[in-house]
Amino acid sequence: MDPRDLAVRNATYALFVERGAAPTPGQVAEAVAGHAVEEVEEAWRRLHDAHALVLVDRDGPAELLMANPFAAQPTNFRVQADGRGWDANCAWDAFGVCAALGVDGRIETSCPDCGDDLTVEVRDQRPVDDDLLFHCLVPASRWWDNIAFT
Numbered sequence: 405m406d407p408r409d410l411a412v413r414n415a416t417y418a419l420f421v422e423r424g425a426a427p428t429p430g431q432v433a434e435a436v437a438g439h440a441v442e443e444v445e446e447a448w449r450r451l452h453d454a455h456a457l458v459l460v461d462r463d464g465p466a467e468l469l470m471a472n473p474f475a476a477q478p479t480n481f482r483v484q485a486d487g488r489g490w491d492a493n494c495a496w497d498a499f500g501v502c503a504a505l506g507v508d509g510r511i512e513t514s515c516p517d518c519g520d521d522l523t524v525e526v527r528d529q530r531p532v533d534d535d536l537l538f539h540c541l542v543p544a545s546r547w548w549d550n551i552a553f554t
Contacts, residue, residue, distance in 0.1 A: 405455070412436055412439065413451055415469055416437045416457065417474075418435070421490075421504075421505065424489055427468075429444040429445050429466050430444075432444045440460070444466070455548055458551055458552065470493050472500065473496075473497030473499075474490050474493075474501065475491040475493045475497070477491065478491055481493070481494060481511060483509055485503040486518030492511075495511075495513065497528065498511040502526045508527045509526045511526065534549060
């Protein structure tokens with residue numbers, strides 16, 4: 405990854421964390437000295453190809469779908485941590501939000517089987533409830549076959 409793409413990636417993530425929502429190419433361009441909006445969009449496409457973030461449509465307008473573990477749209481995995489909130493892409497990424505920020509948190513979701521509301525407290529990088537079960541229908545080795553579905 406070239407240093408300019410790395411700077412765009414770092415700014416994208418920093419803004420995502422700070423705002424609790426996906427930044428626009430213009431916001432990232434403002435945060436990275438010497439980058440025009442078009443350069444951010446081109447960098448995002450290269451970062452998408454490298455699986456460093458995911459665009460809604462790689463060949464369409466540069467719009468973030470996810471910057472793992474953060475989701476750019478509302479999901480069924482809301483994470484409250486450090487006095488702020490983010491959406492995660494899946495249960496795995498919900499834990500990843502707390503891990504990425506290095507803080508305790510609370511995951512608000514629902515049971516995919518019965519639909520009951522679930523709240524998972526995360527302390528010291530672990531769920532407080534040791535009896536929880538996490539099940540992936542798609543093997544991890546195949547997640548990038550269709551990361552939006554996984």
